[in-house]
Amino acid sequence: MTTLSPDEKKSLAEYVRTTYGVDEYEIVGACALLWSGWESDTVAALVRLSDGRPVAGGYPTDAAPADQRVQAVNRGN
Numbered sequence: 001m002t003t004l005s006p007d008e009k010k011s012l013a014e015y016v017r018t019t020y021g022v023d024e025y026e027i028v029g030a031c032a033l034l035w036s037g038w039e040s041d042t043v044a045a046l047v048r049l050s051d052g053r054p055v056a057g058g059y060p061t062d063a064a065p066a067d068q069r070v071q072a073v074n075r076g077n
Helices: 006-020
Strands: 025-033 042-049 056-058
Touching: 006 025, 006 042
Parallel strands: none
Antiparallel strands: 025 042, 042 056
């Protein structure tokens, strides 16, 4: 598992707040994403929201060009 830097944790908190409307969550795991032909790699994180919603995948929305972003699909459990 990858350890998130303070800046990555801040970006993740902003992403979760904006996307899911909550400030409290648990980081379940994180891993490096390697972008082929791209200068900068990034980190993806899985989080469990404090209000009981299923684990969600996410990374800072500006971490990759718009046409290269992978969208997470919540299929529910």
